[in-house]
Amino acid sequence: MGEASVVVQICWTALSTAIPMILFAVAFSLVLKVVKIWNFAQAGFMAVAFYAMYATYNLLQWPMWLAVLIGLALTLIASLTLEPFGLDVLRRRKSPHLTYFILTLVMSLFLAAFLSMLFGTEPVPLTPEIMSPVKIVGSIVMSHWDLRAIAVGVVLLLLLHQFIIRTRDGQYMLAVADNAELAELYGISAKRTRIVTFFAASIFITAGMWLAGTRGAINAHMPLQMLIFAVVATLLGGTGGIFTSALAAAILSLIQALSVLVIPSQWQGFVLYVFLFVTILFFPKGFNVRNLKLAAILGKSARVMRAGQG
Amino acid sequence: MEYIVSLLVLAGLYVILSSSFNLIIGYCGLMSVAHPIFFAFGAYTAGLLAIHADINPVLAVLAGGLVAVVMSTMISLPSLRISGDYLMITSIGFQLAFLEVIKNIDAVGGGSGLSNIPNTISGDGRSATFAVLACGTALLVVLLIRWLVNGPYGRVITAMRDDELAFAAIGRNAMRIKVSIFAIGSGIAGIAGGIYAYYYQYLTPEKFAVHETTAILTMVVVGGMGSVWGPAVGAVLLLALPQLITFVNLPEGLMASLQSMIFSSLVLLFLFLRPQGLFGPTKRG
Numbered sequence: 039m040g041e042a043s044v045v046v047q048i049c050w051t052a053l054s055t056a057i058p059m060i061l062f063a064v065a066f067s068l069v070l071k072v073v074k075i076w077n078f079a080q081a082g083f084m085a086v087a088f089y090a091m092y093a094t095y096n097l098l099q100w101p102m103w104l105a106v107l108i109g110l111a112l113t114l115i116a117s118l119t120l121e122p123f124g125l126d127v128l129r130r131r132k133s134p135h136l137t138y139f140i141l142t143l144v145m146s147l148f149l150a151a152f153l154s155m156l157f158g159t160e161p162v163p164l165t166p167e168i169m170s171p172v173k174i175v176g177s178i179v180m181s182h183w184d185l186r187a188i189a190v191g192v193v194l195l196l197l198l199h200q201f202i203i204r205t206r207d208g209q210y211m212l213a214v215a216d217n218a219e220l221a222e223l224y225g226i227s228a229k230r231t232r233i234v235t236f237f238a239a240s241i242f243i244t245a246g247m248w249l250a251g252t253r254g255a256i257n258a259h260m261p262l263q264m265l266i267f268a269v270v271a272t273l274l275g276g277t278g279g280i281f282t283s284a285l286a287a288a289i290l291s292l293i294q295a296l297s298v299l300v301i302p303s304q305w306q307g308f309v310l311y312v313f314l315f316v317t318i319l320f321f322p323k324g325f326n327v328r329n330l331k332l333a334a335i336l337g338k339s340a341r342v343m344r345a346g347q348g
Numbered sequence: 349m350e351y352i353v354s355l356l357v358l359a360g361l362y363v364i365l366s367s368s369f370n371l372i373i374g375y376c377g378l379m380s381v382a383h384p385i386f387f388a389f390g391a392y393t394a395g396l397l398a399i400h401a402d403i404n405p406v407l408a409v410l411a412g413g414l415v416a417v418v419m420s421t422m423i424s425l426p427s428l429r430i431s432g433d434y435l436m437i438t439s440i441g442f443q444l445a446f447l448e449v450i451k452n453i454d455a456v457g458g459g460s461g462l463s464n465i466p467n468t469i470s471g472d473g474r475s476a477t478f479a480v481l482a483c484g485t486a487l488l489v490v491l492l493i494r495w496l497v498n499g500p501y502g503r504v505i506t507a508m509r510d511d512e513l514a515f516a517a518i519g520r521n522a523m524r525i526k527v528s529i530f531a532i533g534s535g536i537a538g539i540a541g542g543i544y545a546y547y548y549q550y551l552t553p554e555k556f557a558v559h560e561t562t563a564i565l566t567m568v569v570v571g572g573m574g575s576v577w578g579p580a581v582g583a584v585l586l587l588a589l590p591q592l593i594t595f596v597n598l599p600e601g602l603m604a605s606l607q608s609m610i611f612s613s614l615v616l617l618f619l620f621l622r623p624q625g626l627f628g629p630t631k632r633g
Contacts, residue, residue, distance in 0.1 A: 148612035311445030
């Protein structure tokens with residue numbers, strides 16, 4: 039019984055701590071789906087969001103809600119600088135994929151270095167106090183941070199879902215994701231849709247960094263490691279699958295947390311990289327439930343055939 | 349004088365690294381950020397062999413190159429099977445994963461680094477010998493790459509990079525070329541790592557982190573992707589740059605950030621204003 043409650047506690051904590059990662063994975067896969075780039079600059083935007091909130095809240099001593107708004111505004115400015123002054127220039131030049139990779143990765147490294155120069159290399163938390171009050175429900179300890187994270191995650195995912203299926207801009211995002219040139223023929227502005235996409239991604243990035251920063255200390259170089267998690271989740275969820283990436287991030291976080299039961303804790307981070315290689319080796323197009331069903335049916339037919347031959 | 353000679357050693361090593369990276373990224377069009385980790389494989393292999401096996405240094409350096417070749421094949425085979433995009437992603441994961449491994453294994457020195465690598469050349473001429481060795485190897489590498497890309501194999505690489513579909517349509521195996529070029533480039537980086545280990549006699553995981561990727565990438569982009577001599581000139585130019593900013597007298601952590609900021613802004617500037625770099629062929633985006 040005691041062991042079962044430990045496992046449930048680990049699962050609960052893993053689920054709540056996965057929320058920032060889920061938000062980063064959604065932002066990453068949304069941009070990949072609509073803008074068609076592996077946006078490694080997102081790590082830089084994550085650092086911008088965090089330090090904008092940190093400076094507003096800790097240095098200017100302004101309220102947290104204002105810090106979050108300023109964080110969102112600066113993240114949005116950084117994202118929108120990338121689109122017209124970076125990606126659009128490369129699109130017009132018909133640059134190879136390699137150039138997009140270099141641009142997004144180097145932009146991320148530039149922002150990380152710039153913010154390290156401004157705020158130092160020591161990790162800092164967003165709020166001086168990172169411990170939050172706890173409630174005990176049954177035998178499970180739930181902190182206020184856990185509840186807040188889950189609430190923010192659920193609300194944002196529901197809002198995005200409704201935005202995509204119910205609003206015109208959301209439908210345009212799907213159209214541009216499907217075929218940008220055809221969408222333009224039907225009068226949809228791909229440029230505007232990309233800006234809307236970056237706006238939506240910025241909300242997820244800022245919310246994720248707010249949650250991550252109120253839970254632990256962060257420095258400018260850590261977002262790149264966090265982004266790797268989002269990339270693995272995006273690959274596992276199937277590139278372009280926004281909500282499947284979120285699900286993959288949750289499952290990945292759960293497995294990573296449960297791994298402490300079988301491997302030393304310092305290797306917990308390594309589990310993520312193992313997943314990256316396993317995904318690329320065995321599930322390059324994502325972990326698709328329909329494929330699993332097909333594999334099960336094929337396996338069953340093969341067994342029936344072998345039995346018939348026997 | 350000793351300082352200038354030690355800079356020459358570093359220049360030689362960075363010419364090897366940037367030229368081998370240029371082979372992968374510039375000629376073959378493959379995007380990988382894991383070049384420093386192959387440098388690390390070479391350095392750690394040579395360092396560990398020197399400490400534990402008392403092996404001939406030349407063999408230890410070659411073993412470092414071989415380990416880098418094997419490891420590079422391990423990541424390029426599964427990822428290139430799908431697409432070049434996956435190589436980029438795998439290479440980031442590979443770099444971060446192996447840095448994590450190095451930091452957590454005490455046998456390779458852990459986070460505090462691998463020390464006590466024996467000194468193979470002692471006396472006053474130590475640095476000068478290493479400078480000749482590093483610069484000589486760098487020259488050999490540049491000439492080898494020039495021979496490789498100017499010959500029939502080079503035309504095959506260019507054809508594959510420029511139009512892979514047409515290349516496959518005439519019955520050529522693009523995957524084999526990519527894997528072998530990636531292995532050659534990484535193996536050369538491994539050899540540079542071996543020389544580095546013997547010269548500095550101390551290895552720390554931070555030396556092979558992501559900021560090192562920025563440095564090497566900057567050398568290639570500034571010098572000119574897809575040109576033989578460009579990355580070599582880029583390496584020398586960009587090695588001189590940090591020496592100019594040492595007078596700012598910042599703490600070491602901030603100095604690394606300043607250097608990384610300068611390097612990344614140079615890449616961004618060149619990417620938009622002069623994508624072909626200082627010496628690269630035109631018509632490259």
